Structures are given as C-alpha cells and as structure tokens.
Amino acid sequence: MPPAPTGLRVGLFGGSFDPPHEGHLLVAETALRRLRLDRLWWIVSPGNPLKAGRPPAPLEARVSLCRRLADDRRIVVTAFEASHHIRYTADLVDLVLTHRPTARFVWVMGADNLATFHRWQSWREIATRLPIAVVDRPGATLAPLSSPAARFLASERLPEADARLLPGLSPPAWTFLHGRRSTLSSTRLREARARSS
Ligand SMILES: Nc1ncnc2c1ncn2[C@@H]1O[C@H](COP(=O)(O)OP(=O)(O)OP(=O)(O)O)[C@@H](O)[C@H]1O
Numbered sequence: 001m002p003p004a005p006t007g008l009r010v011g012l013f014g015g016s017f018d019p020p021h022e023g024h025l026l027v028a029e030t031a032l033r034r035l036r037l038d039r040l041w042w043i044v045s046p047g048n049p050l051k052a053g054r055p056p057a058p059l060e061a062r063v064s065l066c067r068r069l070a071d072d073r074r075i076v077v078t079a080f081e082a083s084h085h086i087r088y089t090a091d092l093v094d095l096v097l098t099h100r101p102t103a104r105f106v107w108v109m110g111a112d113n114l115a116t117f118h119r120w121q122s123w124r125e126i127a128t129r130l131p132i133a134v135v136d137r138p139g140a141t142l143a144p145l146s147s148p149a150a151r152f153l154a155s156e157r158l159p160e161a162d163a164r165l166l167p168g169l170s171p172p173a174w175t176f177l178h179g180r181r182s183t184l185s186s187t188r189l190r191e192a193r194a195r196s197s
C-alpha cells in the first residue's frame with residue numbers, strides 16, 4: 001500500500017481498467033482538481049465481484065497500461081487488493097483506514113457505479129467510513145440520482161461548489177461532480193479490438 005502521511009488528501013479510484021482509457025483519466029483529473037487532492041490512488045482491482053463471466057485481462061498487464069496512461073506524479077497506480085486477497089471494497093476500505101489512519105481518504109467512482117452501489121457488499125458501511133465523490137458519466141447523469149444509494153444518502157449530499165471540503169468532512173458525505181465527459185468505456189474498446197482482430 002502506498003504511503004499516506006497525516007493530513008494527506010487521497011482519492012481512492014478503484015476499477016477493473018480492462019483496458020484503461022481517457023474516460024478514466026478524466027475522472028482522475030476531475031477528482032484531483034475539484035477535491036484538491038494531493039494524491040489519487042488508481043487501484044486496479046483483481047475483478048469486480050458483480051461482473052461474473054469473462055475473466056479480466058491479467059492484473060499486471062492492466063497495471064502497466066494504467067501506468068502508461070496516468071502520466072501525473074500525483075497519480076499512484078497500485079494493485080494491493082490482490083496481494084491482500086481482497087475482493088470487496090468494504091474490505092479494501094477497512095485495510096486502508098487501518099494502515100493509514102491519519103490521512104484523509106475519499107472514494108472516487110463514476111456515476112454508473114452510484115446506480116448499482118446498493119448491490120455492493122456492506123455499501124452502507126462504506127458510506128459511513130469515508131466520503132464519496134461521484135463523477136458524471138454519459139448515460140448515467142440522472143438515473144443514478146434516484147438510485148437506492150443516492151436516496152439513502154440524499155441528506156448527506158454536499159453542493160458541488162463545496163467539493164474541495166469533501167476530504168475534510170466526516171462521513172457520510174458525498175458530492176456529484178459535473179465537468180468534461182468522455183463516452184469511452186472499456187467494453188467499447190474490447191469490442192472494437194475484437195472486431196479488428
Ligand atoms: N467514461 C467514463 N466517465 C466517467 N466515469 C467512468 C468512465 N469510464 C469508467 N468510469 C468509472 O471508472 C471506474 C472504473 O471503471 P471500469 O474500469 O469498469 O471502466 P468501464 O469503462 O466502465 O468498463 P466496462 O465497460 O468494462 O464496465 C468506475 O468508477 C467507472 O464508473
């Protein structure tokens with residue numbers, strides 16, 4: 001796990017990244033800028049527990065592609081879930097908060113993940129353990145805001161204009177960030193690659 005000294009403002013951006021693309025980079029840049037983060041841990045997951053079926057590309061290959069794409073000294077590409085045999089984000093959050101108790105963490109995710117957040121293991125606990133920043137995504141702008149998780153957390157939503165305050169707030173607290181968007185998805189890239197091979 002990367003170091004995180006006291007007070008460091010760190011975004012946790014987990015994903016399959018199979019493959020990584022410019023849409024991910026846009027999310028990372030938006031979070032760094034709007035939340036005034038010092039670091040963004042780009043956490044390549046062994047596999048999304050809700051995505052059954054086709055296994056993802058090998059972890060090391062995905063990590064290398066992420067490192068090549070994320071050319072910013074504030075972004076740390078890491079994959080420590082695998083070495084700790086962790087699959088669920090609730091366990092990841094637990095591990096991070098136990099080992100780096102004095103930094104300020106924010107979970108960062110695209111808006112499509114807000115729509116399905118209520119299906120994640122222990123999602124209410126995740127929301128009470130660290131603030132969450134949701135970044136707008138084409139095709140997932142309005143529906144996620146009426147999802148079970150968004151409704152459950154409605155009264156804890158921070159106005160977007162105050163997003164820089166989020167890393168210092170006690171959870172539950174979250175915000176929805178709008179900005180430049182990308183229509184890219186890993187699925188589309190995999191399909192394009194399959195068509196051309
Ligand atoms: N174009 C995008 N705009 C905003 N957020 C995105 C975008 N693409 C991915 N994300 C977010 O990045 C994180 C990692 O996403 P993931 O690796 O699953 O990429 P994906 O393009 O959604 O992949 P797939 O098509 O395989 O589901 C998630 O929080 C997801 O919501």
Ligand SMILES: O=C(O)c1ccc[n+]([C@@H]2O[C@H](COP(=O)([O-])O)[C@@H](O)[C@H]2O)c1
Pocket residue numbers: 013014015016017045047048049050051087088089090113119120121
């Ligand atoms: O913990 C869960 O139940 C859970 C369910 C779905 C997704 N996640 C996490 O959400 C992040 C984004 O996943 P993905 O596949 O959309 O890139 C990644 O870190 C996953 O491990 C976690």
